[in-house]
Amino acid sequence: MKAALIIIGNEILSGRTKDENLSYLANWLNELGIQLSEVRVIRDEEEIIVETVNHLRAVFDYVFTTGGIGPTHDDITSKSIAKAFGVALEVNETALSILKEYYKDSELTEARMKMTKMPKGSELVDNPVSRAPGFKIENVFVMAGIPIIMQGMLEGSKKHLKGGKVIQSKSIDVYTPESNVADTLSKFQDKYPEVEIGSYPFSKKSRFGTSIVMRSSNTKKLSECESEIKDTVKLYDKK
Amino acid sequence: MKAALIIIGNEILSGRTKDENLSYLANWLNELGIQLSEVRVIRDEEEIIVETVNHLRAVFDYVFTTGGIGPTHDDITSKSIAKAFGVALEVNETALSILKEYYKDSELTEARMKMTKMPKGSELVDNPVSRAPGFKIENVFVMAGIPIIMQGMLEGSKKHLKGGKVIQSKSIDVYTPESNVADTLSKFQDKYPEVEIGSYPFSKKSRFGTSIVMRSSNTKKLSECESEIKDTVKLYDKK
Numbered sequence: 001m002k003a004a005l006i007i008i009g010n011e012i013l014s015g016r017t018k019d020e021n022l023s024y025l026a027n028w029l030n031e032l033g034i035q036l037s038e039v040r041v042i043r044d045e046e047e048i049i050v051e052t053v054n055h056l057r058a059v060f061d062y063v064f065t066t067g068g069i070g071p072t073h074d075d076i077t078s079k080s081i082a083k084a085f086g087v088a089l090e091v092n093e094t095a096l097s098i099l100k101e102y103y104k105d106s107e108l109t110e111a112r113m114k115m116t117k118m119p120k121g122s123e124l125v126d127n128p129v130s131r132a133p134g135f136k137i138e139n140v141f142v143m144a145g146i147p148i149i150m151q152g153m154l155e156g157s158k159k160h161l162k163g164g165k166v167i168q169s170k171s172i173d174v175y176t177p178e179s180n181v182a183d184t185l186s187k188f189q190d191k192y193p194e195v196e197i198g199s200y201p202f203s204k205k206s207r208f209g210t211s212i213v214m215r216s217s218n219t220k221k222l223s224e225c226e227s228e229i230k231d232t233v234k235l236y237d238k239k
Numbered sequence: 240m241k242a243a244l245i246i247i248g249n250e251i252l253s254g255r256t257k258d259e260n261l262s263y264l265a266n267w268l269n270e271l272g273i274q275l276s277e278v279r280v281i282r283d284e285e286e287i288i289v290e291t292v293n294h295l296r297a298v299f300d301y302v303f304t305t306g307g308i309g310p311t312h313d314d315i316t317s318k319s320i321a322k323a324f325g326v327a328l329e330v331n332e333t334a335l336s337i338l339k340e341y342y343k344d345s346e347l348t349e350a351r352m353k354m355t356k357m358p359k360g361s362e363l364v365d366n367p368v369s370r371a372p373g374f375k376i377e378n379v380f381v382m383a384g385i386p387i388i389m390q391g392m393l394e395g396s397k398k399h400l401k402g403g404k405v406i407q408s409k410s411i412d413v414y415t416p417e418s419n420v421a422d423t424l425s426k427f428q429d430k431y432p433e434v435e436i437g438s439y440p441f442s443k444k445s446r447f448g449t450s451i452v453m454r455s456s457n458t459k460k461l462s463e464c465e466s467e468i469k470d471t472v473k474l475y476d477k478k
Binding site for chain 1: 252253278
């Protein structure tokens with residue numbers, strides 16, 4: 001099972017706000033056996049939202065979006081998703097009743113009413129943190145951008161997701177430059193095609209090293225691969 | 240002037256590593272008057288790298304890539320970029336001479352030689368931090384993924400970039416929910432089309448508020464807009 005994330009927001013692209021949702025979603029999906037396979041960060045522009053959603057929902061099992069479902073003029077995600085699906089944007093009665101619990105009729109301004117409008121055919125995604133819910137239409141899950149609210153909505157999405165085989169991962173840190181272990185790792189990658197072997201240089205307190213990360217849904221092969229690599233690379237370790 | 244960033248790496252998509260290059264690049268480009276307009280995070284897979292590079296280099300003035308130019312088997316960015324441009328991957332003599340300063344001939348393993356191979360027609364991008372350089376081919380800048388090296392390579396890219404009008408930004412924090420200021424902001428957005436007005440909810444120490452961010456290359460309009468919005472929203476501030 002594969003998923004994509006669309007981060008919608010000029011504030012991320014301007015560098016003003018650092019995204020925290022990508023790594024949270026990636027780890028959360030890992031536990032369900034769903035692989036986050038692509039992420040796009042795009043501007044709050046209808047045309048690009050429509051194009052991106054329509055491309056990714058055809059390619060991946062699930063698409064998640066974050067951002068742009070609030071009450072202000074720059075929140076255009078819901079409207080754009082309706083357009084992507086070619087359906088009307090309409091008041092969701094359940095969302096409206098949720099907001100009516102919080103606001104008097106006279107306080108239900110045009111801006112607040114905006115948060116009750118969703119593409120026709122959407123199902124609500126619960127928001128246990130603040131009032132306005134997210135929504136799901138077909139395989140697309142539309143969530144808020146604020147990390148704590150997004151994380152709540154993810155829990156609300158869980159019942160709609162079908163997981164796959166869970167990927168386990170193992171990691172070995174060795175204090176030697178990547179280039180010293182490159183040939184070795186290449187051979188192990190050929191020997192263990194069912195294990196995805198990655199190699200990432202790091203520096204800790206001015207010392208350079210390599211993190212070797214192995215990922216697989218086959219736990220037996222993963223353990224074998226880990227133990228063989230460990231035995232081999234310890235020769236290079238300058239710890 | 241508009242740019243895109245392609246973050247190449249399974250370690251970002253698996254949630255293992257948090258990307259730090261997006262916000263750094265965004266801020267760095269802002270100062271040159273170049274807008275970061277789209278970011279894609281993709282897997283270390285040749286086909287998707289080729290497709291993504293070819294799409295984005297046709298759409299944007301500049302494309303930056305990070306990750307996948309090291310010595311290990313999972314570093315396939317250079318090879319994939321050569322394929323995207325339909326040119327051979329060949330040893331760059333300058334890159335080779337840089338590596339020869341560090342390694343004896345017998346230490347120039349196949350893995351290390353990999354770092355000297357670049358698409359035919361590339362120019363080197365200096366790497367003041369570690370030895371192996373990045374490269375530039377047409378409007379595509381290929382850099383390392385490690386933040387400190389990527390930042391060094393960006394400085395090396397600067398001479399190749401033509402900036403545009405610098406976007407200034409102003410920000411007002413008000414302690415009131417977004418929905419209270421939404422209608423006001425919408426009116427100001429209509430009044431000041433040359434200013435991009437964004438609105439972002441925040442919570443600090445359990446208090447909710449709204450950051451209003453205004454961005455424009457027109458400093459006069461930006462100041463006017465800021466001062467008018469400030470006067471109006473202070474009525475809502477529950478500081």
